[in-house]
Amino acid sequence: MIPAALYRGARLLAGALLFGLLLSGCASMVPQTMGLREGWPEGVPTQFELADVPFFPQEDYQCGPAALATVMVNAGVKVTPEDLVKQVYIPERQGSLQIEMLSTPRQHGLIGYRLAPRYNDLLREVAAGNPVVILQDLSPGIIKKWHYAVVVGWDYPAGELYLRSGEKKREAMPFTMLEYTWKKGDYWAMVALPPGRIPVTANEQEYAAAIAAMERVGDKAAVTKAYAAALERWPASLGASIGLSNQYYAQGNLKETEAILRRAAENHPTSVVVSNNLAQTLSDQGRDAEALALLDRAGTPEPPFAAAVAETRALILQRLAKSK
Amino acid sequence: MKSMLKRILCSFLVIAMAWVPFTTQAGMIGSDAAIVSAASQADRNTVTNFLNRTDAAAQLLSMGVDQKSAQARVASMTDAEVAQLAGKINSLPVGADSGLGTLLLLALIIWAVWYFAFRR
Numbered sequence: 001m002i003p004a005a006l007y008r009g010a011r012l013l014a015g016a017l018l019f020g021l022l023l024s025g026c027a028s029m030v031p032q033t034m035g036l037r038e039g040w041p042e043g044v045p046t047q048f049e050l051a052d053v054p055f056f057p058q059e060d061y062q063c064g065p066a067a068l069a070t071v072m073v074n075a076g077v078k079v080t081p082e083d084l085v086k087q088v089y090i091p092e093r094q095g096s097l098q099i100e101m102l103s104t105p106r107q108h109g110l111i112g113y114r115l116a117p118r119y120n121d122l123l124r125e126v127a128a129g130n131p132v133v134i135l136q137d138l139s140p141g142i143i144k145k146w147h148y149a150v151v152v153g154w155d156y157p158a159g160e161l162y163l164r165s166g167e168k169k170r171e172a173m174p175f176t177m178l179e180y181t182w183k184k185g186d187y188w189a190m191v192a193l194p195p196g197r198i199p200v201t202a203n204e205q206e207y208a209a210a211i212a213a214m215e216r217v218g219d220k221a222a223v224t225k226a227y228a229a230a231l232e233r234w235p236a237s238l239g240a241s242i243g244l245s246n247q248y249y250a251q252g253n254l255k256e257t258e259a260i261l262r263r264a265a266e267n268h269p270t271s272v273v274v275s276n277n278l279a280q281t282l283s284d285q286g287r288d289a290e291a292l293a294l295l296d297r298a299g300t301p302e303p304p305f306a307a308a309v310a311e312t313r314a315l316i317l318q319r320l321a322k323s324k
Numbered sequence: 325m326k327s328m329l330k331r332i333l334c335s336f337l338v339i340a341m342a343w344v345p346f347t348t349q350a351g352m353i354g355s356d357a358a359i360v361s362a363a364s365q366a367d368r369n370t371v372t373n374f375l376n377r378t379d380a381a382a383q384l385l386s387m388g389v390d391q392k393s394a395q396a397r398v399a400s401m402t403d404a405e406v407a408q409l410a411g412k413i414n415s416l417p418v419g420a421d422s423g424l425g426t427l428l429l430l431a432l433i434i435w436a437v438w439y440f441a442f443r444r
Contacts, residue, residue, distance in 0.1 A: 061420040087397060091388030095418025099409055103400045135419055140433055148419035185417065205359075212359040213402040239359040246355050273358040280351035305353055312351050 030179040032119040032187075040156070041120040044127040049153025049162055050074075053131045055169040056081045063166060064088050064096025067133045067148035068104060070164050071192045074131055077108045095146065098135060098188055105192035106214040109222050113199050113210045117187030119179065121201040126151055128200040130191045131164075137184035146185065151178075195226030198233055208239025215243070223247060231260075236267040238274070245277060257281045272301045276309045279316065288320045356402060373403045376410040383413045 040046065054073045058066040058081075065084035072079050088096045088104045102112035115121045115132065125132050132151045139145035149165035154175075161178050165171045182189075191199050198207060211226045227244035231237055241264035248256040261278040268274055275298035282291035295316070301309040377398050384394040398406060409416070 064419050067419075086390075086393045090384065090413070090418060093387055093414070093418045093420075095420030097409070097413065097416055097418055099401065099405045099416075100397060101419075103397070103402075103405060106400045107396070135417070144417060146417045146419040208359050209402075212355040213405070215355055216402070217400040239355075242353075242358045243355040246352060249352055273353045277352050283351075304357075308351075308353050315351055 030176045030183070032183075033175045033179045036119055036156075036175065039120070041124050041127075044123050046156035047154070048127055049155075050126065050129065050131055051153070053150065053152045053164060055164050057167045057169075061094040062089055062096075063148045064101060067150050067164070068096075068101060068192070070150045071131050071133055072105060072108060072110060075110055075192055075194055075197075077105075077110060079108060096148065101133065101148070102190055103213070106217050109219055110192045110194055111207075111210050111214055111226060112190055112192045113202060113207060115189040115191065115199070115201060116203070117189070119175075119187075122151060122189050123154070124201050125191055125199055126153060130193060130199060133190050133192075134178075134182055135185040135188040136178075136181035138181055144184075151189075195222045196229040198229060204230070204234040204237050205239055208237060208243060212239070212243055220247065220250070238264060238268050238271060241267075242273055242277065245281075249277075249281065254281055254285050258285070272298065272305045272309060276301070276305065276312050280312050283312075283316045283319060288316050288323065291316050292320065373406065376403070376406045379410045380406050380413070383409075383411075387413065 052074075054070055056066045056069050056073075062081060062085060065081040065088055068084055068088060069079055069081040072084075084104065087107060088100045090096065102114060105112040115125060122132050122134070133148055134151060136147045136149060137144050138147050147166070149163045149171070152162050152164060152170075154161040156175075159174050159176075160172045161175060163171045163173060163178075193199060195211075207230055208227075211223060211230060214226070215223050224244065224247040227240050227247060230240035231244055234240060241260055245257045245260040245264070248254075248260065258278065258281050261274055261281060264271065264274045265278060275294055279291040279295045279298075282288075282294065292313070295309065295313055298309075300306075380401070381394045381398040384397060385391055389397070401409070
């Protein structure tokens with residue numbers, strides 16, 4: 001017979017081992033929450049809440065329209081979840097796609113921007129006054145239960161974040177629980193902001209791409225404003241330079257187009273798009289010889305734009321022949 | 325059956341016809357091509373884009389979105405986004421659940437694990 005003390009000792013040891021194992025297992029389940037312990041983002045308060053963010057209780061399965069309306073109304077757009085149902089809800093799937101969550105704000109003059117998949121970025125955006133839409137999987141099992149909610153604040157000492165979610169105006173959720181549910185959708189998060197208000201965590205290239213995406217349906221003045229703001233924040237941005245110069249070109253403002261492209265050419269001497277568009281702009285001002293010389297200097301263009309450059313060259317040659 | 329087929333074909337064609345290619349002035353390389361496509365590293369041509377758009381709109385249509393909305397929705401997407409959607413609307417995640425019930429269940433499971441593993 002095993003002495004009682006030994007038995008108790010073994011049980012204690014087993015328990016401690018199991019507990020340790022579970023703890024490390026749990027820690028690896030929420031790596032970013034663990035990361036926050038050592039690296040809380042600089043300049044972000046540990047207690048913070050955007051209390052004025054509106055709330056639209058979700059109806060049926062329509063958390064997509066509700067979450068989107070929350071951030072869009074907060075950004076100053078007059079819209080209701082009912083208006084957005086037609087734009088972002090898919091009746092037969094009873095839900096909303098991530099891509100459409102990003103594309104729908106464009107129809108209302110806002111720029112949808114997907115955040116980098118980091119807790120830090122989420123916290124920094126909210127702290128800057130931008131509520132963040134996140135995608136969560138609320139199912140503990142294999143079946144996915146996707147849900148959109150809006151993060152509006154937190155109390156880090158208490159270990160909670162606050163969300164506008166479903167039928168709850170202010171749902172408190174532990175940092176660990178939020179990460180666990182958020183991680184399964186690859187930490188998908190987005191903001192929707194008006195032109196000129198750049199997300200604090202925005203990446204230059206991706207933000208330029210987000211503006212270009214709005215160009216398709218957005219108001220021209222808004223698009224111009226957005227590119228101009230992006231170029232002000234990142235003066236060497238290739239995307240913003242091309243975007244803004246194209247806006248000026250469309251308005252017939254060749255001088256300004258040229259000025260922006262010249263600056264872009266200094267920063268990006270190998271850009272095929274910049275040299276092509278600059279050559280076109282020069283040619284339109286009757287400076288064909290200068291344009292041709294520019295294209296010659298640029299060398300052989302790369303595949304995606306080779307056809308466009310060849311067209312520009314042909315046009316310039318044609319104009320030169322005519323003027324002779 | 326025949327009329328259903330006709331209806332699907334018609335709506336497909338209407339969507340297809342309404343598709344105006346997105347171009348800037350001749351000679352200039354547009355922002356969409358220069359910025360978005362460069363970012364997504366994809367070499368897509370006009371025909372693929374066109375087919376993807378028609379396909380995405382037809383899928384939305386078949387899932388209960390009305391035709392006008394389906395067109396407007398696809399029109400507000402970039403070529404790269406449409407390419408991601410085409411043929412996959414059925415399998416991509418859709419956020420839907422109100423989540424109250426499952427969260428309670430999750431809490432219950434965590435509590436049960438704690439109760440049985442660490443109670444003593």
